[in-house]
Amino acid sequence: MTAVVQAAAPAVTELVRPGFLMRLVRRPMGAIGLGMLVVAVAVALFAAFLAPYDPYVHAHVTIEDVYQSPTAAHLLGTDDGGNDVLSALIYGARVSLIVGFAASLMTVLIGGTIGLVAGYRGGGVSTVLMRFTDFVLVIPDLALQIVIVAILGPSLLNIILVIGGLGWTSAARLVRSQTLSVRERMFVLRARAIGAGDLHIVGRHVLPQILPLMLATMVLAVSLAILAESSLAFIGLGDPTVISWGQMLNFAFSRGAVSAGAWWALLPPGFAIVWVVLGTTLLGTALEDVLNPRLKRHHLERDRSIRITEPEGMGWLRVEPQHADSPLLRVRGLTVEFDAPGGGLRAVHDVSFDVRPGETVGLVGESACGKTTTVLGLLRLLPPGGRVTSGQVLFDGEDLMALSERDLRSVRGKRAAIVFQGAMSALNPVHRVGDQVAEVIRIHEPAVGRRVAEQRARDLLERVGIGRKRYGDYPHEYSGGMRQRAMIAMALACRPDLIVADEPTTALDVMIQAQILELLAGLSREFGMATILVTHDLGVVAQVCDRVVVMYGGRVVEDAATPRLFADPQHPYTKLLLASFPDVLHPERPLQSIPGSPPRLDAMPAGCPFAPRCPAVFDRCLTFKPPAFDLGDGRRAACLLVEPTHRPPESIHAHG
Amino acid sequence: MVEPVIVAEDLVMHFRGRRSLADTVRRRPAPPIQALAGVSFGVAPGEVLALVGESGCGKTTTANLLMGLLTPTAGRVVLEGRPISGRSRQELARMRREMQMIFQDPYESLNPRMRVADVVAEPLRVHRVATSPADERERVSRALTQAGLAPAQVYLHRYPFELSGGQRQRVVAAAALALEPRVLIADEPVSMLDVSIRAEILNLLRSLATDQRIAVVMITHDLSTVAAYADRIAVMYLGRIVEIGHARRILADPQHPYTRALLSVVPVPDPSARRRPQVLAGETPDPARVPTGCRFHPRCPVALDRCETDDPALITIGEDHAAACVLVEGGGRLPPTPAG
Secondary structure (H helix, E strand, O other): OHHHHHHOHHHHHHHHOHHHHHHHHHOHHHHHHHHHHHHHHHHHHOHHHHOOOOOOOOOOOOHHHOOOOOOOOOOOOEOOOOOEHHHHHHHHHHHHHHHHHHHHHHHHHHHHHHHHHHHHHOHHHHHHHHHHHHHHHHOOHHHHHHHHHHHHOOOHHHHHHHHHHHOOHHHHHHHHHHHHHHHOOHHHHHHHHHOOOHHHHHHHHHHHHHHHHHHHHHHHHHHHHHHHHHHHHHOOOOOOOOOOHHHHHHHHHHOOOOOOOOHHHHHHHHHHHHHHHHHHHHHHHHHHHHHOOOOOOOOOOOOOOOOOOOOOOOOOOOOOHHHOOOOOEEEEEEEEEEOOOOOOEEEEEEEEEEEOOOOEEEEEOOOOOOHHHHHHHHOOOOOOOEEEEEEEEEEOOEEOOOOOHHHHHHHEOOOEEEEOOOHHHHOOOOOOHHHHHHHHHHHHOOOOOHHHHHHHHHHHHHHOOOOHHHHHOOHHHOOHHHHHHHHHHHHHOOOOOEEEEEOOOOOOOHHHHHHHHHHHHHHHHHHOOEEEEEEOOHHHHHHHOOEEEEEEOOEEEEEEEHHHHHHOOOOHHHHHHHHHOOOOOOOOOOOOOOOOOOOOHHHOOOOOOOHHHOOOOOHHHHOOOOOOEEOOOOOEEOOHHHOOOOOOOOOOOOOO | OOOOOEEEEEEEEEEOOOOOHHHHHOOOOOOOEEEEEEEEEEEOOOOEEEEEOOOOOOHHHHHHHHOOOOOOOEEEEEEOOEEOOOOOHHHHHHHHHHEEEEOOOOOOOOOOOOOHHHHHHHHHHHOOOOOOHHHHHHHHHHHHHHOOOOOOHHHHOOOHHHOOHHHHHHHHHHHHHOOOOOEEEEEOOOOOOOHHHHHHHHHHHHHHHHHHOOEEEEEEOOHHHHHOOOOEEEEEEOOEEEEEEEHHHHHHOOOOHHHHHHHHOOOOOOHHHOOOOOOOOOOOOOOOOOOOOOOOHHHOOOOOHHHHOOOOOOEEEEOOEEEOOHHHHHHOOOOOOOOO
């Protein structure tokens, strides 16, 4: 047991570290809830000092003292026994809070243990425990509480035991589901592989992850327990020897406060109950928010705030829409920023490239180099907080950045479609795959009838190699490769001129990857579609792309036709990237890795973003951001070494 | 030849399958999921063996069996001459120290609330290896240095989120190395890492084998990452090893049609070498419904009639090279792939 307690320590420090309280209080709900609860607890603690009278000491009362309306001596009047309501209210806080906290602690201990054991052990143990939980859950709590308290006698301890002993079910279910997900995490598996025992794993790895949830659950349970105690007391099953808010209500109702018009005996305890319940609920909700941040919203929301300012930097010259002719897509000076405390973070900086009809362009780079943000930006699909701050995206001569959201929708999906990496999350699990394909057709071509759309969807499934018969299957009945095919079918639904494929094969096996790439290449030939392929796989690029745009730190560092880029890379980053990529045909070639990490958005180097990792860095690189120099033949590189006026410099430090 | 430190002997692993409605109606038991159907190999100290195959081929099941995390339906794992099953509790704990594992996802396999020093010390504490706090610190520093995180003091007090992907995977490696294991099982150690830092982790594994004489089993779906780093390759398909042997030899001259197809679809970073990939139709069959005969025959581009009934065993075809295909029986060679 000590091991468990000791092991839980990091989580506790997590809870009490200074940032935690700040984060909690910064939320209005957290600040208000915490404040309300602190007031209630302070009142309970200092009842002896705050209350004008001691309600447990019965003074001599006369009939005139009963239900006296509020006066200076009795700020909230008197009750049926002629006692001061305010004092009873203050002392009542003690009982109500003790019941609330004790019962909720019990709830979390019982529910937590059952949920933890059920979630961690799984199998038969879990089945038995969870069926038992379900059984307890369906018992009408109040009815059973009444029966038990009536039998055991209404003492404070019995009331706590009854409330705690019946209220743990939701905590058990919550903790179990959380435990299940933690148990599946890799670091738990790793701990098992190390040879750690169950007690160690639970104490060190599982419990710290679910403790925040348990804390939030406990705070929420306080309000439920106080309500339960009040209900019990209200129907006369409270502990008669102590004063609680429920008890006050009970006496007031049963002893004629209503007919006496003594609202002061009824409203204050009711208000007090509402106060504490509201406070704990607010605090509990805020705690859940702070400790258990939910998944962020899906990143595919439309970009609400496009602010076009004059392009800066040294991108290609702006193109007048009427002069745009041969390329299908011209991206010019695209710049994307994300909101962040302390100003916008620039994720994509002055990106320009062209895509001609039927051409396949690869967008490559390490993770977080801005390639996905670029394609989301050019279709204005950025997540909340992200926006295109400057640049032009001319699609078939039309500036997508200047279109209304409504006009843009007719372009997106219909003329330019996007295929994402996570095909499972992009398909709706509760609809048949075929219907989802048909839906895309009907959204973009409302004139098409249901029957025709379904027929076309079946044809599309056939074309991408899934087969007409699988129209009615649900996404979970598809394999990973088939889901990606279904995504491609949806993208093809309206015969787009451009397909943007964001890491379409990354999570797939090589053989399935080969099938998907073959499919995309075939479709591109068949329909003359242009493709933008976002990938980190240089092998894929070499095999299927006509042009390559290499990105680093949110910028284009090199752009060339595929054969030239691989044969004669100009930018040091491209060279290193190529040297790091394995070639199964040449296993004897030693692989290099690029030292260091890509720059973080909030810590971009002042000069060339690659300078800190560059083996050919020299003094000017540290202060000057090189623009993309045109090297002729549609080839560009953003490196001072290829600057037309450049003369070989003295290297300031020689790497390896 | 050096004695192998770990040997898999004819490992078979069946999982209980889901009973379909038809099975229930006909009162048939659910067909078992045949994750592994007789897998044998050995790994010598200082050797890197790559288990290569697509998802569902049984490579992760093999790893879990080697680690003793699963009990095989048949067959056994032998570590240093003694089977790992039927050991006493203490022997089992001892055995766990000899074998360590590195996982695929360095972002997931580190507890986000633990500092590097605690992550690396955890296995020492679990096995009560360190004799004193000073000894523990010493061992932790040594493991971090071995994993290429030097000087160790810089990293001790960092949290995982403060490290890059490559550094995280090095921390995982250091935690595995702290117990000075003789066998290291690396399950897709680089597939979640950026290409630019894969080489450093692969180089690390390679040098652990060469310099520390650790036997490394590397599990991967990607032939190109193992090409330069593995001594031997075992290609798996649907619960079997279909080809095994010297890595360079297999890459240069694959003798099983599946190996050949798998090799042909690996994208090569050389546009001048655009190859005609031999893309197999369909997907790996459901391991609950393994085809009769050779399990690869429904997708095999060179299958013969007898492949539907004959289930070929591994046939030695050269020095440290064996393939399970009827076409290489009796000294035959795999015919060139028909142009497709």
